[in-house]
Amino acid sequence: MAFVLFVCIGNSCRSPMAEVLARRRWKELCGDLELGSAGLLAMAGAPASDLAQRVAEERGEDLHSHRARRVGERLIDESDLVVAMTRDQREELVRLFPEARGRIFTLGELAGVGGESPGEGDVPDPWGDDLSAYRKTWSQIEELVTAAAPRVKDFLSERGRCR
Numbered sequence: 001m002a003f004v005l006f007v008c009i010g011n012s013c014r015s016p017m018a019e020v021l022a023r024r025r026w027k028e029l030c031g032d033l034e035l036g037s038a039g040l041l042a043m044a045g046a047p048a049s050d051l052a053q054r055v056a057e058e059r060g061e062d063l064h065s066h067r068a069r070r071v072g073e074r075l076i077d078e079s080d081l082v083v084a085m086t087r088d089q090r091e092e093l094v095r096l097f098p099e100a101r102g103r104i105f106t107l108g109e110l111a112g113v114g115g116e117s118p119g120e121g122d123v124p125d126p127w128g129d130d131l132s133a134y135r136k137t138w139s140q141i142e143e144l145v146t147a148a149a150p151r152v153k154d155f156l157s158e159r160g161r162c163r
Contacts, residue, residue: 001032002161004152005079006107007089011039011068013052014085014123017138018107020061021145029153031163036079038071040092045069049127051134059138076100080161081152083107086122087114110155111147 004022008015015037022035047053048063056063069075076082076097082104084090093104107123108114114121123140126133156162 001034002030002080002156003034003036003078004081004083004156005071005075006035006037006083006085007040007071007093008037008085008123009039009041009089009125010046010127011037011042011070012046012049013126013134014137014141015039016048016063016066017052017056018083018085018123018141018145020056020063021138021142024061025142025145026149026152029149030156030161033156033162036075037066038069038075040071040089042068042070049134051126051131054131055134055138058135073097079103080156080159081105083110083148085125086119088122107141107144107148110151111144112151113144113147 006015006018019035019037026033046068048066053063084093084106087106090104090106094101108121126137153162
């Protein structure tokens with residue numbers, strides 16, 4: 001079974017959104033595919049933000065049972081693919097876990113979005129913003145998750161992790 005880990009800062013908005021969206025979009029992608037999320041600075045056990053829960057509910061998904069966890073060596077070791085929301089987060093993950101360098105990407109990279117311009121292809125953090133920002137973040141992640149599916153399947157297949 002392949003394991004894909006989504007990572008953001010607090011594991012309360014973007015990475016839980018990406019996890020539930022990928023669960024829906026990648027259902028048939030790779031046989032046994034497990035998905036999870038974590039945050040670089042997550043407060044373990046904290047729920048998803050109220051606005052993230054609300055947007056998920058509007059879209060027919062449920063984040064009410066989500067509980068944040070902090071990314072650590074064990075989670076990285078268990079992950080076949082680590083998907084960060086921004087380049088800065090990817091760079092921090094590579095700095096913290098250099099042995100996983102070849103398995104850490106941004107969602108934008110996997111979706112084929114993002115060039116050399118700073119922030120291009122990144123998913124901005126809606127934390128502290130209004131409901132419309134969360135809706136925009138949800139839509140952006142949904143587009144990127146959909147676009148990333150073929151590359152994720154190829155990446156996992158090349159490593160013998162896809163049936």
